[in-house]
Structures are given as C-alpha cells and as structure tokens.
Amino acid sequence: MNKENNQKKAKPAGNLSLAAGLLKGLNNERAALDQRAQPEEQVQTPPRSRPSAAPEPIAAIAIPVSTATPNGNRFQIPIADCISNPYNPREFYPESKVQELALTLQRDGQIEAIKVTQLPQYPGKYVLIDGERRLRAKRSLGEKFIDAELRSDTTPAELYSIAYRANNDHERQTIFDDAIAWRRVLEERVFVEQNALAERVGRDKAYVSKVLSLNALPRPILERMAEFADRVGLQAAYFIKLIFDKAGEEQATRNLSAVIDGKRTVRQLELAVRDLTTPSSSGKKERARYHQRYDFKTDGQSFGQLKTFPDGRINLELIEIPATQQEALADKLKEIVESFTNAKPSASTSV
Incomplete structure (x- = not known):
C-alpha cells in the first residue's frame, strides 16, 4: 500500500521535471535571441545549447x-x-x-x-x-x-x-537603350560583327540592324522616345528616323509628338515617308507643280494643306487628327466628294 502511494506521489514530480525542462529550454532560447539583438560589444558567451555563430558584418x-x-x-x-x-x-x-x-x-x-x-x-x-x-x-x-x-x-x-x-x-531596357549600347559594343569590338551580337541577344540580324539605325537620330529625340517607349515601338521609331533623314529634326519631332499623343499611326508614318521619297526620286520639287495651296491652321499651328494642280488633281493632306475623329472626318469628306460628283453633270448641261 505504501509502495502504491509512493508511485502515485512520484508522478507529479515527473511531470514537474518535464515542465521544468521545457521551461528551461524556452528560457535558453529566449536568452539566445536576446543576446543576438544586443550590440556586438555587449554579446556574452553564447549558451551551450546553441553553437556560436559568426557575427554579421x-x-x-x-x-x-x-x-x-x-x-x-x-x-x-x-x-x-x-x-x-x-x-x-x-x-x-x-x-x-x-x-x-x-x-x-x-x-x-x-x-x-x-x-x-x-x-x-x-x-x-x-x-x-x-x-x-x-x-x-x-x-x-x-x-x-x-x-x-x-x-x-x-x-x-x-x-x-x-x-x-x-x-x-x-x-527590360528599351530598344533605344539597345541602339546606343549595341553601337558601343560593336565599336569597341566586344562583338566582332552584328551576327555575333544578334546571336548573343537572341535577335535576327535585320532586327539588330534596324535598332542600330536609330543612332542617326539626335539624342533629345532618342531620350523622348525612351521616355514613352510604351507608345513608340520599333516600327514607329524607324519611320521617324527616315523622316528625320529626309525632312530634318523639326519634322521628326512633330511626328514623334503626334505618335505619343495618339494622333498618328505607324501606317500614317509610312505614308509620310513615301510622300517624302516620291518627289526626291523624280528629281522635281513639289512646290513648282501645284497651282494653289490652302493651309489649315488652328492657334497658329498648321495641321494640313489643300493643293490644286494644273492637271486637274486636288491633294488634301491632314496631320495630327485624333484617331477617334478620323473616321467621322473621312465620312464627311466622302459625302462632299460624292455630292460634288453627282452635281457635276447637271452643271455641265446648264452651261
């Protein structure tokens, strides 16, 4: 009976020993964490329960x-x-x-x-x-x-x-960053030629060549293109470069502003380049061929021209027309032209 009572009394002692051990372990862990949070000169010898760690720089x-x-x-x-x-x-x-x-x-x-x-x-x-x-x-x-x-x-x-x-x-860096960087690495022979560069950056040679051609643009234009790289893609930049080659910095800047403002598309840039290319290939100046010209302006800023020619042609060019208004304007122009065409025979008869 005494033996049984002694065993019952021993159980609480064992539970207390286990709890004390856990409490001691938690205290040791907390002490180690507190010690790590102290300045380096105040750190004492780490507890035996944790290996010493090298101090941070x-x-x-x-x-x-x-x-x-x-x-x-x-x-x-x-x-x-x-x-x-x-x-x-x-x-x-x-x-x-x-x-x-x-x-x-x-x-x-x-x-x-x-x-x-x-x-x-x-x-x-x-x-x-x-x-x-x-x-x-x-x-x-x-x-x-x-x-x-x-x-x-x-x-x-x-x-x-x-x-x-x-x-x-x-x-990712923009194509305008690439233009300058690629020219630099080619000039300094980091890559011996464009094919090696194209292979390294995972692009075809035609793409690399077109990007490199943008170096012909003045620095301010390149910087503005880079600032609005989400609106100015490679094709638009390339056509603006061609406009710069044929018409100068002012025209290139105007077209860039129109692209940034959403008033000019890549297709319109392509047509503008074609218009600039055709007169130069014929060797004749356009100003010597038209009969009359009317400039459309708003707030002193020109946004188009209407030209008549001795051979009976009429040329209308409008720029920087917002995309949301282009279709409505085109419908009105078609209506005017169709009205004039339908009225022309009766006019001839009366004369």
Whole structure:
C-alpha cells in the first residue's frame, strides 16, 4: 500500500521535471535571441545549447575586394567607390523612375544587392555589373554605402551579357537603350560583327540592324522616345528616323509628338515617308507643280494643306487628327466628294 502511494506521489514530480525542462529550454532560447539583438560589444558567451555563430558584418565598414568571396558574398561597399558598367545595356534612366525607387528603398530597405566585379584598370574600385538604378537611388538619398555581391566576371562580353539578362529579369531596357549600347559594343569590338551580337541577344540580324539605325537620330529625340517607349515601338521609331533623314529634326519631332499623343499611326508614318521619297526620286520639287495651296491652321499651328494642280488633281493632306475623329472626318469628306460628283453633270448641261 505504501509502495502504491509512493508511485502515485512520484508522478507529479515527473511531470514537474518535464515542465521544468521545457521551461528551461524556452528560457535558453529566449536568452539566445536576446543576446543576438544586443550590440556586438555587449554579446556574452553564447549558451551551450546553441553553437556560436559568426557575427554579421558591421554596417558602414566595407570589406575589401581582395577578401570577398566571388559569386554570391553579400557585403557593403562605399557608393563613392562604385563605377558604372562601361558596357551597360541600359542608357536612359528617367529621373522620375529613380526617385520612385529611392522612396521604396527608404521605406523598405535594399532587398536585392547590386552585382559588382573588379577590373585591373580600376584598382580599389567596384565596377557595376547590375544595379545602376539602385545605385542612383541610394546616391540621391545621400547614403554612403550599398549592399553588393562580388562576381568574378571580368571580360567586356560578360559585363554586357550579364547586365542584359539581368535587365530582362527586372525591367527590360528599351530598344533605344539597345541602339546606343549595341553601337558601343560593336565599336569597341566586344562583338566582332552584328551576327555575333544578334546571336548573343537572341535577335535576327535585320532586327539588330534596324535598332542600330536609330543612332542617326539626335539624342533629345532618342531620350523622348525612351521616355514613352510604351507608345513608340520599333516600327514607329524607324519611320521617324527616315523622316528625320529626309525632312530634318523639326519634322521628326512633330511626328514623334503626334505618335505619343495618339494622333498618328505607324501606317500614317509610312505614308509620310513615301510622300517624302516620291518627289526626291523624280528629281522635281513639289512646290513648282501645284497651282494653289490652302493651309489649315488652328492657334497658329498648321495641321494640313489643300493643293490644286494644273492637271486637274486636288491633294488634301491632314496631320495630327485624333484617331477617334478620323473616321467621322473621312465620312464627311466622302459625302462632299460624292455630292460634288453627282452635281457635276447637271452643271455641265446648264452651261
């Protein structure tokens, strides 16, 4: 009986021992977490229940390139020691986009590290492979350091190719960035000719050639095209380039504005190029052939011409007509022409 009573009394003791053990373990875990949250100089010897961990890098102290592990080691570097990728596929960085990213970094911190490498021609510096926009955003905030990953890529082709792929993974560079970057890598013999470049970027030679031709445009036009790249595609840009070749910067700028505002289509650009090409191929100036001309203007801005010719032709050209109004205007013009045609025989009879 005594033995049975002793066994009953032993059970609570065992339960208490188990609870005490769990409580002790929780306390040890909490102590370890509290210890990690303390500044490094206040950290004591870690509990025996957890292996000691290497302290994290101290903020605002850059690890020298020579001591960093290539391909994946994240550390902090001084922004002042960063050099832009000399073969960066992206040329245009709208300030509004940089400021948007700066606000995001200020609110959420830097999630993804930039990628850098070291080149012998820039001793003690970090050459950017990917992360130019993050670098500009950090710099605009007045920050001195940025998180980076060191890579071992050093050839010009590697610098371009990795940045090209990284841009595609994030926000792809525009065709206008490509135009300038592709000309640069060809001029510097990073790729010996267009076929090698086309193969590397996964495009056919005709596409690459058309993009490269955009370098004939003035920088301000290219910058505006890049700003509205969602509205100006390669075909529109190419026709504007042809208009620039034949009629100059003013006409090219006007047509670009019409495209951005949705007032001119690719087909209309193509027709404009054809009109510019036909007179030059005949070797005659159009102004010497028409009989009368009437200019349509609004607020001092011309939006078309009506010309009559000695041989009986009438030429009407209207530009920058909003797409939503084109069909209605065309219907009215057809109505006028049909009315005139139907009335013409009776007029001849009366005469």
